[in-house]
Amino acid sequence: MTARGKELRFAYGLISPTFVVIMLLLGFPLVYAFVQSFQHVTVYDPAGEFIGLGNYREAFSDPHFIDSITRSFVFVASSLVGAVIIGLTIAVLLNRTIPARRALRALVLLPFIVSEVSVGVIWQWMLAPQLGIINWILRYLSIPTVRWLSEPNWAMFSIIFANTWRLTPFAVLILLSGLQSIDRNYYEAAYIDGGSHWQVFRLVTLPLIKPMMLVTVVYLSFASFNQFATIFSLTGGGPGRGTEVMALNMYRTAFQHFNWGYGSSLAVILFLINVLLSVTYSKVFERKD
């Protein structure tokens, strides 16, 4: 065996235990959920019975599920646009030489280290109609209060806002690392050629941070599609089903109605949407190259 072959064998030897553990911890549940999605399995009938595409047929004939798909796309798209635009703006600011830059960078990351459930609870108390501080401030300023959590459109806005608040720091982190890796010479050359700030940003900065943008968009998209804990603790899916997104619908089906087979089919649909979207994002970003 060549030295290169030995080197490779050693490398695979080192990663194989981790690979096996990851496959057991992540791969097995995934396969299990996939198999279960073709069965009628409930807490009352855990043995299960093969029903083919029955669960999928039920899902796509359930108006609540169809509505939850629409809500998920609205939720994900809004969170994504908000987090990327705000994240990029903050990243650009933090990339400049400003006072207390290090402290600000640390501060900006705080929302991301708060647990998802806590984010929901924090915003629930801030947005609570009568007792929340935001409506209190509005009242103090003699501005009409807002039914943040009890009017469907405002409730949707509230969950998007809370989710964006939590995910923006991730966008900042990744995009800032991209900005910092850009060679200053590109900027100097662009300005010497007479480029305006906006032109330099659009034609130099954005193309060079495209790989980081892809990572950001893919992660934020996954995180938002799978978001359940913040919404559950903030609105519980209400009012009515006004904020019931796919992940929450799946949780209710599997863990409140204990219909595990049907819940698994919803999980598989959610997984496939995530995969499709990540492929789409890659294609879109590649095409622009």
Next chain:
Amino acid sequence: MCNAKRSVLVLALVAFVVGLAFAGGAEAPPDEVELTVWGVRDEYLLDLDEWYEENPDIRIEYEVVPWERHLEQLLLTAGTARAPDIASLDLPWVAILADLGHLLALDDYVAQIPQDDRDDITPAMWDFPRYEGDLYAFPFTTFGRALFYRADWFEEAGLSHPPETWEDVVIAAQELQDPANDIWGLSVRGRTDDGTTQGWLPIFYAMGGEFVDEIPQIDSEAGVQALELYRALTWDYEIMSPDTVSFGSGEARGLFIAGQAVMSIIGSHIAPAVVEGGTEYGDFKLAHIPRLDRDDPVVNMPTTFQWAILSNSEHPDEAMKFIQYLSRTEGQFEYSKGYMEAVRASVYDMPEYHEAKPWASFMLEDQAVSSPLPRVPQYAQMSDIIQDALQEMLGNPDANASEVAAETQRRIDELFD
């Protein structure tokens, strides 16, 4: 690096990872029994000094699994090595878990308890945690929903008697509320969770609502009236905030504690928090769930919590011994003096209990007219359906109670087909 060293390194890594994957907690010494106990809140862990003095060889591992996820966790772990030996159960969970065979029937154990000790527990409480005739949990505590009202405000306004009927509630609320300053007549829970269902069922029951084989008959005169009530109080009489549809326990109780609600239908266990919030008992008081007519009987449908032994426990005798320790008079007093209500007569005989809870006699009276929440395995789904109905009534000023009742009944009946 030579091949042998590389192989040893790889093997060591494999062993480390496999070891991590299969590592378990420290096991109890062979002569010691360990009981795992799940409570829904911190308050369920009582002082164990006396227990360890008497039972040094039975170690208690207490874990809080919050009420909101307790049932789900029990269902996921039941039958596995991760299941607890003992768990505190909300009443509706008893039927769900018993039906699946996850709970141990306690009749034989209870039969061995001296009669006078058994008689010390309110008779109705022995009946509550039964499923298909068998006792599956040991009564521990209860709390009934009550109408909390600001007695001091009532007095100032010259309202002479506590609100007994819904008409009384509306009149008092309209007299005392000030929505412009965010002081509402009445607060209730409305958010999509089981607490909302458990808060509405006593109202339905007090309006004459019936249960056939424990299934609520929502598509009935009482059902339509109880649904319409939530809509009318919010949108016609405007004594409940239009935000009620999003009120969880925090907001429903918070408004009353903060002096932003004249009345509130909340659990009696909130009363200590009201006192702690600065309103003395006397300035606020508790009344029974309002009825339609003063002559209608006073009834309630309280929530009870009880201790159950999981059927795969390897130490059921020790578990029963521990449950009896928790449920003895001293244990009940320790738990109940600042939280939910005791179910032992001997606790109500203690002057210090009445000192801690001046409303104790009211609660004892309430227990006597109480009936259990539905004990059906489909409770969780049924509760969800009722929540959908209440969301519609609270969130839609034009909701039609008859149509909502019919649809709700259709969906509930489907569960039992």
